[in-house]
Amino acid sequence: MEVREQVQKLSEIDTINLLRSNYHKTALGKSNGTTSPTKDFLKWLNDNPEIKSKIRIVLDYGCGKGRDENTLKEEFPFYIGYDPHKDFGYNSSKQILRDSFDLIVCNYVLNVIVKIDRETVIQTLLKFLRDESIVLIGVRQDKYEAKDNWIRFQDGYITTRPTFQHFFTKKEIFDIFSNYAQITPLNSKGAYILTSKKSLEK
Numbered sequence: 118m119e120v121r122e123q124v125q126k127l128s129e130i131d132t133i134n135l136l137r138s139n140y141h142k143t144a145l146g147k148s149n150g151t152t153s154p155t156k157d158f159l160k161w162l163n164d165n166p167e168i169k170s171k172i173r174i175v176l177d178y179g180c181g182k183g184r185d186e187n188t189l190k191e192e193f194p195f196y197i198g199y200d201p202h203k204d205f206g207y208n209s210s211k212q213i214l215r216d217s218f219d220l221i222v223c224n225y226v227l228n229v230i231v232k233i234d235r236e237t238v239i240q241t242l243l244k245f246l247r248d249e250s251i252v253l254i255g256v257r258q259d260k261y262e263a264k265d266n267w268i269r270f271q272d273g274y275i276t277t278r279p280t281f282q283h284f285f286t287k288k289e290i291f292d293i294f295s296n297y298a299q300i301t302p303l304n305s306k307g308a309y310i311l312t313s314k315k316s317l318e319k
């Protein structure tokens with residue numbers, strides 16, 4: 118059955134559950150190389166060695182198939198990959214999210230999950246900011262156009278796979294985080310460094 122036909126028959130919550138069951142399908146393999154937010158962040162850290170020297174423990178939050186694993190392991194002493202999809206073989210227990218980390222990398226997670234799940238991840242990122250960690254986020258931007266055969270759903274689209282895509286604007290990132298964080302756009306491709314306002318006041 119075509120995705121459009123399938124979705125038309127589902128309630129909103131059943132559609133959300135269908136998309137949730139496919140979140141893992143959005144993860145690309147290691148052969149795609151290190152993600153661009155992580156590459157650009159490492160370049161930025163080279164210009165900020167005093168910040169880099171303080172980063173010891175890194176959480177790759179929604180690490181997928183571990184595209185950033187090798188690079189992050191090369192750069193920092195301790196790496197923890199977390200992904201709720203157990204088959205990827207990383208840490209999948211939410212318990213780990215209660216810990217503190219020096220750096221949290223959250224690449225291409227917020228844009229592939231529906232609003233209600235995005236809010237939970239955002240709350241966890243805000244908790245990390247209160248812990249005074251550095252948070253790196255990478256999101257798909259509004260300039261990436263949806264395909265004609267994608268279906269509008271909530272504030273994003275259902276793809277033919279069917280997975281979910283929400284396109285972020287820079288304004289949205291600032292609206293979400295600017296009360297809590299100093300936001301440094303890293304590039305024009307949707308990568309942002311968030312640092313706690315509190316830690317900067319020190």
Ligand SMILES: C[S@@+](CC[C@H](N)C(=O)[O-])C[C@H]1O[C@@H](n2cnc3c(N)ncnc32)[C@H](O)[C@@H]1O
Pocket residue numbers: 140141142143144145152178179180181182183184185199200201202223224225226229230234238
């Ligand atoms: C597009 S992939 C990104 C993977 C990796 N960060 C990368 O850039 O290659 C999105 C990942 O987010 C994971 N994910 C889905 N819901 C999540 C949640 N609530 N918290 C953390 N990760 C989640 C999925 O299982 C999937 O592996």
